[in-house]
Every structure is written in C-alpha cells, then in structure tokens.
Amino acid sequence: MxxxxxxxxxxxxxxxxxxxxxxxxxxxxxxxxxxxxxxxxxxQTTLPSVQEVYKIFQNKCTSCHSGATPAGGLDLVGTGATELLRAQNVATKLVNVNPANAFAASQGYKRIYPGRADRSFLFRKINRGLEPTIGALHANEGSEMPKDFPANALSDLEKEIIRQWILFGAKSTGTLFSKSVVETFYNVGGEKSFPDGPPPGPAPGEGFQIKMGPFFLAPDGEVEYYQKWELTLPEDVEVNGIDFKISPFSHHFLLYNFTGNGANSIPAGLRLNANHNQINLVAAVQEATDLRLPGKTAFKWDNNLVLDLNSHYINYSLTKPYQCEAYVNVYTQPTGTADQEMFAALLVNPQIPIPNSGDLVTHTKSEFELGADSIYIWGLMGHTHKYGRGYKVWKRQPNGQKGDLIYDASCSMGVPGCGSPWYDYQHIPIRYWEPLLPIKWGNGLIHEAQWVNEGPAPVNFGPTSDDEMMVLIAFYTEQPLTVDTEEPKQLEDTQTITVTPNPVNGTATFTLQDNVSSAYEFRLMDMTGQVVLRQSDLQGNIFEIDLTQILPGFYVFEVDGRIGKLLKM
Structure with missing residues (x-):
C-alpha cells in the first residue's frame, strides 16, 4: 500500500x-x-471574537495590565489552560463591570458596555479619534491608552476589532462578525456610508444624536440588524423632530420603542432577529428624511425609554466592502409644550403570495376597528420591495368598499392625480396633511399594492430584498389640531438639487436650489458604486447632462456634495 x-x-x-x-x-x-x-x-480558521480581542490585549496592553498589581486593577492576561479560556476569563472582568474610575462610573459607563462603544470606558480610552462622535476624554477620565503611545499604539484595525466585538454584544462565545471583511476594509479599502465623517448632531439644548454601527458588508452583501438602545436622559422629553441620516445604500431604517417589560428579554448589541414583543413603531423611512412634526404635536418619551433601531443595508458594490452607519438626530422640547401626542402605526399584510409569472398581481387589505373613534392622519407611506409596481390607499366606506383615493405612491409627494405616474420602490413618498386628515377609524382605510414578479422563483412576505412586503406606515393623532402649522420639512427641501425629467430617456436638467460660486463636478454612479459618467468644471445653478448612452436602470448622482437618484429609461 x-x-x-x-x-x-x-x-x-x-x-x-x-x-x-x-x-x-x-x-x-x-x-x-x-x-x-x-x-x-x-x-483561515475562524476564532471566537473574544479570542481575537484577547490577542490584541496580549500584544498591546499587558505590559501594564498584568502581574500582581495591574494598572487600574485590571488584569488582561487572565487565567485558564487555553487561550480561549483565558480570553473568556478576561471578559468576565470587563463586560458589565463598573470601572475603577469614579467619574466614568458616575456617567453609567462600564468597562465594556455590550452594544455601546460610546459607553464602554475601555474603548473610550483607546479610541484616539477612530469614533469621532465620542470626542476627547473628560479630564477626570484619565489619560488615553496605551500610556506608552505611540510605541505600543493600537492600529485602527485593532481598535475596530475591539469595537465590533462590543457592538455585537461582547459575547464570550461565537464568531460575532467577519474579521476578514473588516481587515479588507482597513488594509485594502472600501466604501463608507458617510465618507466626509459623521453628520452633525443637534445643537446643545436642542436634542441629541443616536448612532447605529458601523457594521461591515462584503461586496454584494445584504443584512438587516436590530439594536436595543437605552436612553439615559436627565428628564422626560417631547420629540418634535427626528432627522434620519442614512446613505443611498440603505434599504430602510425603522425606529421602535419597547413598552412594559418588552426590552428585558432582548440581548444587547446588533442582532439579526427582531424578537419583538411589547413594542410600538415610532417612525419608518426609506431614505434620508427629516421628520419635523406639525406644531403643537410631539412624540412623548420617558427619560429611560428603551428604543429598538432597525437598519437594512445592501452593498451594491461588487468589489469593495461597505461600512454601514445610520444616525438619528432627535429634536426635543420640554414636556407640556405639545397639545397632542403623535403616534405611528405599521399596517402589514403578510399574506401576499406573488408567483413568478410576469403578470400583474394585486393584494388588498382593509384596516379598521368597528366602533372606534376618529383618528387624524398626518402622514402615510407605503412600502414594497423590488417587484412592486404601485401602492395606493383609499378611505373605506361603511359598506367596506373603496371611497376617496387619498394616497398614490406613483405620484410626487404621494398626491393622487399626477399626469405621469411612476412607481420607484426605492423612493416611495410620504404624503403629509396639514391640517390633519380626519378618518373615521370605525370605517378605516383600504390599502392596495401591486407587483410583477419576473424573477427566478415565486416570492412571499419576507425581510430580505429578494422577498416582498406590503406595509403601510401611518402617523396620526387621536385628537384634531386647530392651529396653523408649517409645512413639514422633507428630503426634497434639504437635498437642494432637482433633476427633470425623472425618469429620463435623453438629456436631463439639473437645478441646484442655492447659489454656487465656484466650479464643481458631476458624478453618476450605478448601483454597484462604479462611476459611469463624470463631468467637471460645471458652473451656475442649472446645467444639462446627456444620458443617451447610459444603460437603463437606477443611478445615484453627486454634485458638489449634493446627492440624488434618477431612473434612466
């Protein structure tokens, strides 16, 4: 043999x-x-994430944090017969453990706060600018680490591995994230949700900022994460505006709040499963949206409210990893300012079988509660995925039939009756009513969506972009408003650039809605992130671009820092 x-x-x-x-x-x-x-x-063997973090500690931290009298009383060597056991032992000294620093402990920080790098004292000490929203240490937090910087400086990659472990819950078992994708991003390069850095938060006294991420997507990847987020406000507040900052690669962002004991069973950190119980919807958007509530209305939040963040990202690049982030700027006012509380509802039709026949498929659902009082609608927005071809809402008559058509997602601003309807599932409009629209909820609404599935298989309701959805988001109060209010601020107001026509089949006209004094550049990118057209030295507020040679499809364009989307027919 x-x-x-x-x-x-x-x-x-x-x-x-x-x-x-x-x-x-x-x-x-x-x-x-x-x-x-x-x-x-x-x-290529994948190690548990806690062990990857432990290796960094051994290389960069144990010259001070070891022995009989380790710095800060923190031994990062640990005990155990194997490296993994020692790593797990060290984790018990870090995760949810109060720091020895009195000031940090008074702020509610932990040595490692699962899911929250900003409240993890260890990460704050090693951050050194990796996370710009954390800022400089307070004088009472002591010096940055390691003390022998730059001799033993942690690289951005090493700090990111520690941060990812924290963001995914600082668990002692399992591979929580793809280290190889993170390594590629830092060592080879990748794309960022916010290449110019974090968007500014509210001014002091006006509110606060919430950040979700970063998490990293491989080329052509897709993921939807949830994250429990505990507020620690000095007092209860009213929320009169929520500005969602998400990138064009974001499929949606939803904001919930837990009720009762619903948050108790939810693990800390980024998670794939919703596990929702005892929860309310606060708001839902599909693109960067600044929701400024009508005057005299507000969401009402307790100081210790627990939110649940839901971010869905798709990496359209076929070659580069993507750093996914989402920011939520929350604008507040003192309690007692608003006359009416604003509510949000997620009206779902989960029974939507859609065969891959190439035929138009329609599903309809009534939403009502017999004997219920009236509600007063501020906004409506439909939601489907890529096979969607339309979304409409009618008032429901007492006999159960359709009444007045009040929402058409194929029209600008969702207002029915447009001359050239076009449904773009990635940019479904919110329709607003001011004054609010009264609806007898005993009669309710009827919403209807349509699809054409020319894909490889039948689809049904599901969370990924290869599944489908039929969801109607409604913002409403339970009492009428009798005051005049300002028009709600929307993406179109803040984006400061328009394109006509859209969809476009030839030459498109772009209009910058504010003055531009210097020359600028136009870039058109396909949904993989590749630049397919570039034109420099443009001047003035209005210019034309010939798109005749561009292939049909959805595109993102960028002009002097302004971002928009168009459809080439």
Missing part, C-alpha cells in the same frame, strides 16, 4: 509534515497539494 499523511508538528505554528511510507513522484505532488490545502484551511 502506498500513502502519505500530514501531521501537525506544532499547534501554534500550524506547520505540517508529510511522511513517506512508499511513494512515487505523482503521489508526492498530490500529497504536497493536500498538505498545502490543509495548511491554508488551518490558517
């Missing part, structure tokens, strides 16, 4: 020895091939 076998010489070096019993040249080559495959697979 002739055979080779590969044996491990050292578990730490991962060297392999090919031993001969009897052989020929071809067998040697085959054996060498399989030995090399074994070596490669061994080198």
């Amino acid at each position: 002739v055979y080779y076998f590969c044996s491990v010489i050292s578990s730490t070096s991962n060297l392999y020895l090919c031993t001969k019993h009897s052989c020929n040249a071809m067998q040697k080559l085959l054996t060498l091939f399989f030995c090399l495959i074994g070596l490669q697979l061994s080198a």
Whole structure:
C-alpha cells in the first residue's frame, strides 16, 4: 500500500509534515497539494471574537495590565489552560463591570458596555479619534491608552476589532462578525456610508444624536440588524423632530420603542432577529428624511425609554466592502409644550403570495376597528420591495368598499392625480396633511399594492430584498389640531438639487436650489458604486447632462456634495 499523511508538528505554528511510507513522484505532488490545502484551511480558521480581542490585549496592553498589581486593577492576561479560556476569563472582568474610575462610573459607563462603544470606558480610552462622535476624554477620565503611545499604539484595525466585538454584544462565545471583511476594509479599502465623517448632531439644548454601527458588508452583501438602545436622559422629553441620516445604500431604517417589560428579554448589541414583543413603531423611512412634526404635536418619551433601531443595508458594490452607519438626530422640547401626542402605526399584510409569472398581481387589505373613534392622519407611506409596481390607499366606506383615493405612491409627494405616474420602490413618498386628515377609524382605510414578479422563483412576505412586503406606515393623532402649522420639512427641501425629467430617456436638467460660486463636478454612479459618467468644471445653478448612452436602470448622482437618484429609461 502506498500513502502519505500530514501531521501537525506544532499547534501554534500550524506547520505540517508529510511522511513517506512508499511513494512515487505523482503521489508526492498530490500529497504536497493536500498538505498545502490543509495548511491554508488551518490558517483561515475562524476564532471566537473574544479570542481575537484577547490577542490584541496580549500584544498591546499587558505590559501594564498584568502581574500582581495591574494598572487600574485590571488584569488582561487572565487565567485558564487555553487561550480561549483565558480570553473568556478576561471578559468576565470587563463586560458589565463598573470601572475603577469614579467619574466614568458616575456617567453609567462600564468597562465594556455590550452594544455601546460610546459607553464602554475601555474603548473610550483607546479610541484616539477612530469614533469621532465620542470626542476627547473628560479630564477626570484619565489619560488615553496605551500610556506608552505611540510605541505600543493600537492600529485602527485593532481598535475596530475591539469595537465590533462590543457592538455585537461582547459575547464570550461565537464568531460575532467577519474579521476578514473588516481587515479588507482597513488594509485594502472600501466604501463608507458617510465618507466626509459623521453628520452633525443637534445643537446643545436642542436634542441629541443616536448612532447605529458601523457594521461591515462584503461586496454584494445584504443584512438587516436590530439594536436595543437605552436612553439615559436627565428628564422626560417631547420629540418634535427626528432627522434620519442614512446613505443611498440603505434599504430602510425603522425606529421602535419597547413598552412594559418588552426590552428585558432582548440581548444587547446588533442582532439579526427582531424578537419583538411589547413594542410600538415610532417612525419608518426609506431614505434620508427629516421628520419635523406639525406644531403643537410631539412624540412623548420617558427619560429611560428603551428604543429598538432597525437598519437594512445592501452593498451594491461588487468589489469593495461597505461600512454601514445610520444616525438619528432627535429634536426635543420640554414636556407640556405639545397639545397632542403623535403616534405611528405599521399596517402589514403578510399574506401576499406573488408567483413568478410576469403578470400583474394585486393584494388588498382593509384596516379598521368597528366602533372606534376618529383618528387624524398626518402622514402615510407605503412600502414594497423590488417587484412592486404601485401602492395606493383609499378611505373605506361603511359598506367596506373603496371611497376617496387619498394616497398614490406613483405620484410626487404621494398626491393622487399626477399626469405621469411612476412607481420607484426605492423612493416611495410620504404624503403629509396639514391640517390633519380626519378618518373615521370605525370605517378605516383600504390599502392596495401591486407587483410583477419576473424573477427566478415565486416570492412571499419576507425581510430580505429578494422577498416582498406590503406595509403601510401611518402617523396620526387621536385628537384634531386647530392651529396653523408649517409645512413639514422633507428630503426634497434639504437635498437642494432637482433633476427633470425623472425618469429620463435623453438629456436631463439639473437645478441646484442655492447659489454656487465656484466650479464643481458631476458624478453618476450605478448601483454597484462604479462611476459611469463624470463631468467637471460645471458652473451656475442649472446645467444639462446627456444620458443617451447610459444603460437603463437606477443611478445615484453627486454634485458638489449634493446627492440624488434618477431612473434612466
């Protein structure tokens, strides 16, 4: 018998020895091939995330944090027969443990606060600018780490691995995130949701900012995460505006709040499963949207309210990883300012089988509560995925039939009756009413969506972009408003650029709605992130671009920092 076998010489070096019993040249080559495959697979072995973090501690932190009297009373070497056991032992000294620093403890920080890098004292000490929203340490927080900086400085990649472990819940078991995607982003390059840095938060005294992420997507990847977010406000507040800052690669962002004990069973950190119980919708958007509520209305939040953030990102690039982030600017006012509380509802039709026949499929659902009082609608927005072809809402008559058509997602601003209806599932409009629209909820509404599935398989209701949805988001009060209010501020007001016509089949006219004094550049990018058209040295507020040679499809354009989307027919 002739055979080779590969044996491990050292578990730490991962060297392999090919031993001969009897052989020929071809067998040697085959054996060498399989030995090399074994070596490669061994080198690619994925370690638990806590162990990856532990390795960084050993390389950069244990010169001070070890021995009988470790700095800050924190030993980062740990005990245990294996590296993993030592890593898990160190985690018990960090996760949800109060810091020795009195000021940090008074702020509610933990050495490691699962899910929250901003409230993790260890990360605050090593941050050194990686997370710009954290800022400089308070004088009472002590010095940055490591103390022998820059000799033992942590690289941005090392700090990111620690941050990712925290954001995914600082668990002691399991591979919580893809280290290889993070390494590619830092060592090779990638795209960012906010390449110019975080958007500014509300001014002091006007509110606060919430950040979700970053998390990293491989090329052509897609993910939807939830994250429990505990507020620690000095007092109860009224929320009169929520400005959602998300990138064009974001599919949607939803904001919920837990009620009762609903948050107690939800783990900290980014998670894939909603596990929703005892929860209310606060707001839902599909693109960057500044929701400024009508005057005399507000959401009412307790100082210790627990929110649930829901972010869905798609990496349209086929070659680069994507750093996903979302920011929520919350604008507040003192309690007692608003006359009416604003509510939000998610009206869902989960029964929407859609065969892949290429035919138009319609599903309709009534929403009402017999005997209920009237509600007063401020805004409506439909939601489907890529096979969607339309979304409409009617008042429901007492006999259950359709009454007045009040919302058409194929028209600008959702107002029915437009001359050239066009449904863009990625930019479904919100329709606002001021004064608010009274609806007898005993009669209710009827909403209807349509799809054409020309894909490879039938689809039904589901969370990914390859599934479909039929969801109506409604903002409303339970009492009427009798005061005049300002028009709600929307994306069109803040984007400061328009394109006509849209959809476009030839030449498009772009209008910048504010003065531009210097030359600027136009870039058109496809949904993979590749620049397909660039034109420089543009001047003035109005210019034309010939798109005749551009292939049909959705595109993102950028002009002097302003971002928009268009459809080429």
